[in-house]
Amino acid sequence: MITNQFIALALMLFDQAEEQKSFWANPTYWRVINLIIFVAALVFLLRNKIRIGEVFDKRADSIRKQLEEARSQKDEAERRLAEVESRLSRLDEELANIKAAAEQEGQREVERIMKAADADAEKIGQTAQREIEGAMKAAKSDLRAFVAEQSVQLAESMIRSDLRPDDSNRLVARYIDDLGEVKR
Numbered sequence: 001m002i003t004n005q006f007i008a009l010a011l012m013l014f015d016q017a018e019e020q021k022s023f024w025a026n027p028t029y030w031r032v033i034n035l036i037i038f039v040a041a042l043v044f045l046l047r048n049k050i051r052i053g054e055v056f057d058k059r060a061d062s063i064r065k066q067l068e069e070a071r072s073q074k075d076e077a078e079r080r081l082a083e084v085e086s087r088l089s090r091l092d093e094e095l096a097n098i099k100a101a102a103e104q105e106g107q108r109e110v111e112r113i114m115k116a117a118d119a120d121a122e123k124i125g126q127t128a129q130r131e132i133e134g135a136m137k138a139a140k141s142d143l144r145a146f147v148a149e150q151s152v153q154l155a156e157s158m159i160r161s162d163l164r165p166d167d168s169n170r171l172v173a174r175y176i177d178d179l180g181e182v183k184r
Helices: 002-020 027-049 052-162 165-183
Strands: none
Touching: 027 052
């Protein structure tokens, strides 16, 4: 396409130059011929040796692939964005649900703790009652022992004060008689 334009330009210049001078003596002809040869050589090198068409085709294919990849990445990003936006739109609802669930769980935990505290208080009360009863029994037992000991001491002192030596001899004789009967 480019070569066709150059050839058309060269022919036009060639026609103009022919009117002025002879072909061999006219420098404009030689310039046009040099230009045509240069362009033809350049086109030959670019097409056949460098394969500029293939380079441009490969580059165009590469650009197409990159565009397709960019489109797919854009579609994926838009899909993710839509997903995130839908999540965000449901976020208030989810937060309200989580808050309500947490409040219900907290209320259940308060009730459980209150029941546990009541049960612990009951256990502590029962334990204290048992300890009080045990202490009362021990105190009564100690009191009985003390009263018995005091009674024995009081009786002993009363007996010693009322006992005469002949009563003492009579008691010893009776004790010996009792022992004799036990031996038989």
